[in-house]
Amino acid sequence: MDAPPRWLDPEEKAAWDNFIRMQETLIGRLSRRLQADSGMSASDYIVLVSLTERGDGRMRFLDLAKLVEWEKSRMSHQVTRMAKRGLVSREECPDDGRGAFIVATPAGYRAIEEAAPQHVEHVRRLFIDALTPNQLSTLARLSKRVLDHMEKQPD
Amino acid sequence: MDAPPRWLDPEEKAAWDNFIRMQETLIGRLSRRLQADSGMSASDYIVLVSLTERGDGRMRFLDLAKLVEWEKSRMSHQVTRMAKRGLVSREECPDDGRGAFIVATPAGYRAIEEAAPQHVEHVRRLFIDALTPNQLSTLARLSKRVLDHMEKQPD
């Protein structure tokens, strides 16, 4: 016995549409910009940021995958592609014969150091500058709230 | 002379991170759910919704592309794939020899009618229910604000 679907009421639908459109437009513009400015995808960027933010530029494969919340298969393909372009390399892990380290190469450091300022500038221009500090912190709080709520939900 | 990059201050960075994580988690879970429940991608879904929401289930190619804010090439590939699966079909346009209509097939109607209630339920469960009505309308307002701001920015 199917319950009748609880459709969104007009305000809910409008809210959902606004959010979705905003988020798609924002992410789309940022990633196209990043690609055009630095030849890097958003995925390349976040991998390099994650690696280089820790002092030694290296991380265990699955730790990295968990940090950015990707499936391991995605990470594996991503690392393969980035290694092919010389941005990172794999090193084996002495403690665990299965394991691997992902290491940012010097070229990887150069790439992220060049890309980051421009990218941050675009984040600021498109997103941060759109809101007052109060509005920004409200949005952050609501985002966190949705995030916490999702973590409690199955799936 | 490069201006020194204006890095995000800790609150700005925290706001950005929260927003990005929320949005990625939300979109990721919704699209995996949709795919698993109905075999449809988010792109399939929005195309079918757009077509079937207008009474006749048909739309000009570029009108559809503009409505969902896609590049025409993306829409073209998408329509090709959906046509291959029988969800939509192309019809030529009598008024304009270059033009084409995209039409939802009966199978397309069935697919969207089956998928929509579940999808809406998940949107409600993951997103709408996370917030009070006031919070939801605040989020909608802030989203709109960011959207309007982006439209004024170059690129």
Added chain:
DNA sequence: ACGAAATTGTTGACAGCTCATCCACTTGTG
């Protein structure tokens, strides 16, 4: 200590997106 189960990571097939390019038709201009 031995086998089962869990963990770590890889691979291949396939669908999706973007970019550049191209073709066919229409419209505007002289």
Added chain:
DNA sequence: CACAAGTGGATGAGCTGTCAACAATTTCGT
């Protein structure tokens, strides 16, 4: 009317993400 420019849409190459299956260790229970 002729022809250049613009518009509507298709196509192919190449990169990215997902899913399912697999291989190589390590860990755990007995």
